[in-house]
Amino acid sequence: MEEANKQRSGRSLLTVSGAFLLVASLLVGAAHHRAKENALKxxxxxxxxxxxxxxxxxxxxxxNGPRGVSGATAPYREAAVMAESLVLRADRVERGGRRQPLLLPAGVRLIPVIHVETATDAPDELAPVHRDAIIAAVNRQATATTAGAELLQLDFEAPARQRETYRALVVAIREALPAGTRLSVTALAHWCTQGDWLDKLPVDEIVPMLYRLGPHADEWRRRFTQRDPALARRCQGPALGFATNDPPSQQLLSLATRPYWFDESSWSNPSRPPLHPPR
Structure with missing residues (x-):
């Protein structure tokens, strides 16, 4: 009888221990799930x-961008302003840009942005009329960099068929810039997964645009947050681009010591959203 009681007691202890371990495992799993959710929040x-x-x-x-409280510190340090817009067509270039004076808060440094688009009838290789128009825009805006952040940015979502043309254009822009003026380029998120070609560009800064990421947005953000080894090295910060209406997690933001911000409703809307294919 005593031996049977000991066996029953041992089985009870094992049952309680098993239940305790199960509850502990569930609690740890729930905590891990909450931490994962908070990391993406x-x-x-x-x-x-x-x-x-x-x-x-x-x-x-x-x-004119975000406005701060009158008399307060400027709400941002630098302004990347689209100074000129060029649409490349088959045999000509359509020019656009600002249609009103630029009014920035005192102390904010200017970064001129040259925005380039290619129409469907544009050739894979830039014709002299296209290249000359872009370089002329660079020369016009380069003077503004000396009084600003000494940085000029190219925003050109070149389609895959123009990849080699894009690389050659970046080299030509670099050669056209005055000594001391740095060059920045924006990049679509999926460009960062297409080998190391971005790492080889002769630029001082690459800014991946981590917004308007489509149905695979969470996956793209996860890859950048975790610094996926498949990402180009220079796509992993310090410059990253975000949108105020679709902000990143704190973990992803912490990788950007130089964050760029865009507000689609208040700071004017680019002509068309980029397309980001799945991984």
């Missing part, structure tokens, strides 16, 4: 404001 609007105060505002035509 978008930052608050207040955090966006704090980040912008230390970063760059992308400002497109018909806007």
């Amino acid at each position: 978008p930052i608050s609007s207040a955090s966006v404001t704090d980040s912008l105060a230390q970063g760059v505002a992308w400002i497109w035509p018909d806007s």
